[in-house]
Amino acid sequence: MTGPGANREPVAITGLGVTAPCGIGIEAFWQSLMDGEDASAASPPSRFEAPVPPRAFTLEGRGFEPEEHYDPRVVRRLPRYSAMSLIAADGAVREAGMSRAESDPARERAGVVLATAFGSSVYHFEYYEGLFERGLKEASPLLFSESVMNAAAGHITHRMGLRGAGLALVGGEDAGLHALSTSLDLLRSGALPFALAGGTDEYCDLLHAGLYQEGVVGGEIGRPLHASPGLCLYGEGAAIIFLERQESAAARGAPVVARLMGAGSGRVPPGRDPAGAVERAVRAALADAGVEASSIGLVVSGADGGELDRVEVSGVERALGATPSRHVCAPKRWTGEAFAFSSTALALVAAMALSRGELPETAAAGSFAGLPDGWRADRPLAGGLPSAAVVVSATRHGGATALVLGSAA
Amino acid sequence: MYSPLAITGMGLTTALGIGVEKNWRRLLSGESAIRPVRSLDVGDYPVKDGCEVPDPPELEPFADGRPAPPELRHLVTVCREAFMSAGGSEDWLPAEPQRVGLAIGSSLAASTISEAFFRSRRERGRKDAEYGILRGYHVDRQFEYVLSGIGVEGPCLLVSNACAAGAGAVSRAADWIRSGRCDAAVAAGADAFSIFTFAGFGSLMALSRSLPRPFSADRDGMKMAGGYAALVLEPLERALARGRRPLALLSGYGESSDAHHLTHPHPEGHGAALAMRRALDMAGLEPEAIDAVNCHATSTRSNDASEARALATVFGDRLVSLPLYAPKPAVGHTLGGAGTVEAVISICFLQHQALAPTLNTTEIDPEIGLELDLIAESRSETLRHVMSNSFGFGGSNGSLILSAWEGETAGGGDGGGDP
Numbered sequence: 001m002t003g004p005g006a007n008r009e010p011v012a013i014t015g016l017g018v019t020a021p022c023g024i025g026i027e028a029f030w031q032s033l034m035d036g037e038d039a040s041a042a043s044p045p046s047r048f049e050a051p052v053p054p055r056a057f058t059l060e061g062r063g064f065e066p067e068e069h070y071d072p073r074v075v076r077r078l079p080r081y082s083a084m085s086l087i088a089a090d091g092a093v094r095e096a097g098m099s100r101a102e103s104d105p106a107r108e109r110a111g112v113v114l115a116t117a118f119g120s121s122v123y124h125f126e127y128y129e130g131l132f133e134r135g136l137k138e139a140s141p142l143l144f145s146e147s148v149m150n151a152a153a154g155h156i157t158h159r160m161g162l163r164g165a166g167l168a169l170v171g172g173e174d175a176g177l178h179a180l181s182t183s184l185d186l187l188r189s190g191a192l193p194f195a196l197a198g199g200t201d202e203y204c205d206l207l208h209a210g211l212y213q214e215g216v217v218g219g220e221i222g223r224p225l226h227a228s229p230g231l232c233l234y235g236e237g238a239a240i241i242f243l244e245r246q247e248s249a250a251a252r253g254a255p256v257v258a259r260l261m262g263a264g265s266g267r268v269p270p271g272r273d274p275a276g277a278v279e280r281a282v283r284a285a286l287a288d289a290g291v292e293a294s295s296i297g298l299v300v301s302g303a304d305g306g307e308l309d310r311v312e313v314s315g316v317e318r319a320l321g322a323t324p325s326r327h328v329c330a331p332k333r334w335t336g337e338a339f340a341f342s343s344t345a346l347a348l349v350a351a352m353a354l355s356r357g358e359l360p361e362t363a364a365a366g367s368f369a370g371l372p373d374g375w376r377a378d379r380p381l382a383g384g385l386p387s388a389a390v391v392v393s394a395t396r397h398g399g400a401t402a403l404v405l406g407s408a409a
Numbered sequence: 410m411y412s413p414l415a416i417t418g419m420g421l422t423t424a425l426g427i428g429v430e431k432n433w434r435r436l437l438s439g440e441s442a443i444r445p446v447r448s449l450d451v452g453d454y455p456v457k458d459g460c461e462v463p464d465p466p467e468l469e470p471f472a473d474g475r476p477a478p479p480e481l482r483h484l485v486t487v488c489r490e491a492f493m494s495a496g497g498s499e500d501w502l503p504a505e506p507q508r509v510g511l512a513i514g515s516s517l518a519a520s521t522i523s524e525a526f527f528r529s530r531r532e533r534g535r536k537d538a539e540y541g542i543l544r545g546y547h548v549d550r551q552f553e554y555v556l557s558g559i560g561v562e563g564p565c566l567l568v569s570n571a572c573a574a575g576a577g578a579v580s581r582a583a584d585w586i587r588s589g590r591c592d593a594a595v596a597a598g599a600d601a602f603s604i605f606t607f608a609g610f611g612s613l614m615a616l617s618r619s620l621p622r623p624f625s626a627d628r629d630g631m632k633m634a635g636g637y638a639a640l641v642l643e644p645l646e647r648a649l650a651r652g653r654r655p656l657a658l659l660s661g662y663g664e665s666s667d668a669h670h671l672t673h674p675h676p677e678g679h680g681a682a683l684a685m686r687r688a689l690d691m692a693g694l695e696p697e698a699i700d701a702v703n704c705h706a707t708s709t710r711s712n713d714a715s716e717a718r719a720l721a722t723v724f725g726d727r728l729v730s731l732p733l734y735a736p737k738p739a740v741g742h743t744l745g746g747a748g749t750v751e752a753v754i755s756i757c758f759l760q761h762q763a764l765a766p767t768l769n770t771t772e773i774d775p776e777i778g779l780e781l782d783l784i785a786e787s788r789s790e791t792l793r794h795v796m797s798n799s800f801g802f803g804g805s806n807g808s809l810i811l812s813a814w815e816g817e818t819a820g821g822g823d824g825g826g827d828p
Contacts, residue, residue: 006589049535108683111666117547119569124520128605132527136454136608144609145672145802149518149569154803157666163683165664166805167577170518170567172549178566182581185588191664191687206526210543264590265564266507269557270472280507284590398553399565 007188008290010259010406012249013351015098015242017091017198019084020341021057021235022334024069025091030352033334033360040221040233040336043208048125050209053219057235057336058203059084074159078146079120081202084238085152086159089196093160096242097254098194104161110194111164113183114153114240115175117339119168121204123147152200152238164192173302173337174265174394174401175199176239176344181263181401183243193248199340200238208234215306217337224303224330224362225313225377232304235336239344241351256408258351261389262289267399274308278315278395281402285391286319289404293320296404297386298359300350302394303330304337312395317372320391327386328377329353330362343394343401350390350405357384411691413812414583415648415655417503418495418641420487421753423740424460424634428490432740433757436765437787441739443620443632449604456616460634460741461602468558477554480521480601483637484513485558488595491639492559494656502560503593503643510563510585510594511556514578516571516745516801517600522546524604563591572705573664574598575638575748576799576807580662582642593643598749602635606744613672615709623706623735623767624713624781626774631707634741638749640756655814657756660694660794663687667804674712674800678719681705684806685723685796692810694794696724699731699810701764701790703755703797706735707742716800717777729780732790734758738768748799752809755795759813764790 016026022039023029032039041061043052059080066075066083070090075083089112098106118124127143145151150168157166165186169178176199183197211217211234222232241260249256264284266277286293299316303309313328320326331349335342353359362377371377392403421428424442425435435442442460451457465482488511489499496502502509522545530538544550552565564585568577575598582594600606610616610633617630648655665687667680674681689696705716721728736754743750758764764784773781797809 006587050538050540051536107668111664119518119520125523127609128523128527131604131608132531136449136451136604136611139608139612141609141612144605144612147520147609148516148571148802150571150801150803150805151671153570154666154671154805157668157804158670161668163666163668163680165577165580166570166666166803167664168569168803170515170548170569172547182566182584185584185590189584189587191584206540207543207546210526210540210546213540214544216544216547267556267562267565269560269562270553288590396549398549398556 009188010261011184011187011243012246012256013241013258013260014244014249014254014256015092015096016257016348016351017088017240018348019087020237020335021059021062036361038221046205048206050205052205052208053212055220056203056208056233059236060203079123081120081200082152082155085114085200086155088238088240089156092196092240092242106194107161107163109164109192110162111166111192112153112156112162113167113179113195113197115169115171115179115199115340116149117172117175117201118207119149120147120151121202121207125206156196172396173339174343174396175340177394177401177403180260180347180403184260184263187243187245193245195243196240197243198240199344201236201339201341203236222305222333224305224309224333225328225371229305229309231306232332233336235338235342237335237338237341239341239348241347258354258408259406260403261291261406262404264288265401274311275315275318278312278393278400279318281400282316282319282391282393285402285404291389291404295387295389296320296391297326298390299328300346300390300392301328301330302332302343302346304332308395312393313371316393323374325386326375328375329359333362346392346394347403350392353385354390354405354407413645413658413660414586414642415645416640416657416659416756417643417648417653417655418491419656419753419756420490420639421750422462422483422487422637423750424462425740427463429753436739436754439766439768441768442741448602449607455618456611459602459632462635471554480599481551481554484555484597484599487637487639488559488597491595491641495641500560503641506560506562508563508592509561510582510591511561511565512568512578512581512594512596514568514574514598514745514748515600516569516574517603518567518569519546519548519551520605521601521603570805571801571803572744572747573799573801573805573807574745576809579640579748579752579809580664580807583659583662586642586644595639595641596749597639598746599637600635600744600746602633607633617708620769621708621738622769623708624717624773624777624783625770628708628713630709631737632741634743636740636743636746636750638746638753640749640752657759658812658814660812661688661692661810663691663808665806669804672802674715676715678715678722680804680806681716681719681800682722684808688808688810697727699794699796700792701732701734701758701795703751703795704733704735705798705800706737714777717779717781721779730782732764733781733783734764735767748807751797752811755797755811758795759792759811762789762792764788
């Protein structure tokens with residue numbers, strides 16, 4: 001079946017897992033965001049002697065020990081990228097109430113779709129450093145095999161006994177949303193009955209120095225959508241969402257946190273209206289979800305305090321149309337720019353907001369100069385959301401990806 | 410019910426040359442691209458050869474004026490060749506630009522950027538190294554170059570599940586069309602010959618010190634290679650409506666995970682067999698319908714044994730007379746490119762109703778305990794369905810079923826219809 005007749009059913013979100021400086025486990029993560037906790041820390045000493053900025057959202061800086069959260073025999077030898085991912089996946093599976101029995105037939109077809117921007121970058125660079133300093137013969141087989149981009153996805157399928165597709169997707173500031181969009185298609189087509197989907201990126205001092213020099217991340221806590229915007233700090237983390245078909249969740253009696261209803265992407269060539277990519281992505285996601293633009297009262301934005309914030313807000317506004325009241329939330333202030341992780345965290349925030357009926361304050365006081373009339377970004381929400389469907393958007397240079405999430409009911 | 414998709418264009422660059430036709434002629438005549446390595450100083454390293462691709466054509470630079478690296482120029486080149494074969498010109502597109510997607514399979518992604526950085530670091534010192542180079546490790550810049558180079562504005566994805574990435578890219582491109590996200594899509598595979606994988610697979614003792622000998626008792630590994638390929642996929646009815654005769658059909662695709670080990674395949678090939686069965690299920694075919702298999706066949710001890718057992722599980726008694734082909738002794742292991750490179754080779758089989766020879770193997774390893782019909786010499790063969798398999802690190806497996814187009818086009822066309 002192709003095209004217009006394709007399945008457009010929403011899929012159920014039944015588990016959320018996260019390993020991040022602002023919380024390990026979804027409850028801790030959510031509480032930290034609701035409290036407006038600054039979980040950034042001093043950048044760890046640079047193992048590569050790189051000129052790193054002083055602060056970042058790093059687990060290392062907060063005393064993270066993977067062995068405290070997962071089988072030490074497994075995580076002890078893993079790069080943090082894979083360890084964070086395994087812990088997040090384990091959390092999502094536990095939340096979803098999926099049987100841990102190896103004999104569970106569901107595992108035969110359950111898959112993993114995990115996005116990353118840089119993979120296991122610390123091992124990757126240590127491997128390269130060894131090659132350049134000691135020569136070909138001294139290449140480390142451990143560092144090499146753990147450096148492949150799908151190492152974390154492979155560890156998850158292995159440790160959880162999942163025999164469906166195990167995919168790694170590499171992308172930028174919207175990479176995590178790619179993983180969710182891809183999983184939505186795989187679930188709708190019946191290729192997977194269950195998917196662990198999300199994103200992961202680890203802190204690496206070399207990248208920290210490079211991204212800071214290139215103006216991709218900032219040197220202090222970010223101010224996205226703020227009257228005087230500032231780039232977000234560099235960050236790390238893993239976020240995994242357990243997705244399944246709605247009938248499957250109903251048959252298992254699994255509580256549904258929220259629903260993933262649609263996805264879309266857009267791109268414009270350099271030199272053309274960049275907000276057009278965002279507009280197309282949001283329109284495509286709404287059409288995929290079968291949701292009217294006018295019913296969207298909340299946007300979870302990938303705004304990071306940089307030049308693309310205006311592009312994103314403008315594109316979303318054009319897709320959704322003018323409104324008397326719309327709330328926008330920019331969680332990267334608290335997660336940092338952690339690419340595949342922080343883009344997945346946007347969906348995590350949307351799902352939790354729909355489930356709890358509350359939303360953290362993420363833009364701090366002050367009005368963003370480019371924010372359209374009726375948009376609010378300066379206060380937390382409690383006691384109910386303005387709509388039962390949420391647009392999640394993430395913009396990168398040249399393109400954007402958007403999702404529509406809906407409440408469980 | 411899955412409707413097969415039409416493959417209407419393809420492009421290929423391997424160490425055997427640039428272009429599908431050149432590769433096909435050389436494969437059929439039994440040529441191998443293995444040569445002494447030129448791009449790395451291998452010194453006294455025990456492996457000194459590999460399969461390096463020719464220099465790519467000069468193409469436009471990045472938007473900031475800096476020259477684009479060879480791997481991106483190769484990628485654009487194979488996509489343009491695919492458009493040329495599908496539509497008659499390099500800048501032809503099968504649909505509105507916004508409705509055409511690009512799925513790229515690559516195991517390296519942009520990690521070759523690291524080589525440039527560490528060179529800079531060695532030359533300028535740790536503090537003064539060009540840290541800004543690492544911005545290029547972020548694949549968006551690579552995406553933009555390729556997308557602009559071919560004029561595509563639809564979804565873009567980089568699949569990086571190791572040596573199964575190319576097959577994964579084909580599957581994602583097909584998914585986009587099936588879900589209605591695209592009217593057509595390009596599935597591409599790309600990996601450069603790099604120090605990263607050369608030394609890495611060497612450290613795992615997976616590089617042959619002689620020649621790759623698939624399924625042979627004296628097999629000792631593979632040769633590293635660069636490789637690039639692209640396929641244009643569109644709904645069959647769309648291709649036929651414009652009088653286009655498909656080069657082949659994508660009848661089915663299956664993916665699986667071993668759930669066994671990061672770098673070792675399941676010894677019985679459970680995951681590989683699952684991927685093959687899923688592809689057969691999607692195609693609605695019994696194993697008996699498959700006329701030939703393009704094997705992953707890396708010539709490593711454990712991979713070939715595992716793959717042979719997986720084939721036995723799926724094909725049973727049919728295996729003894731099922732023609733098997735292994736391309737890696739000819740073109741090397743193109744890693745993330747392999748799934749698309751070898752899909753193009755499989756389509757050549759279907760187009761020419763002929764099979765190319767598997768080089769270097771004279772006798773199947775008795776320890777494998779199976780009789781395998783490994784094609785020793787090129788020959789004509791009636792082929793309707795060819796399976797192409799790719800297996801990678803992470804226990805990631807992908808299987809594609811390519812089928813001959815046996816119908817008529819709307820205008821009785823032979824491929825020269827109105828694009």
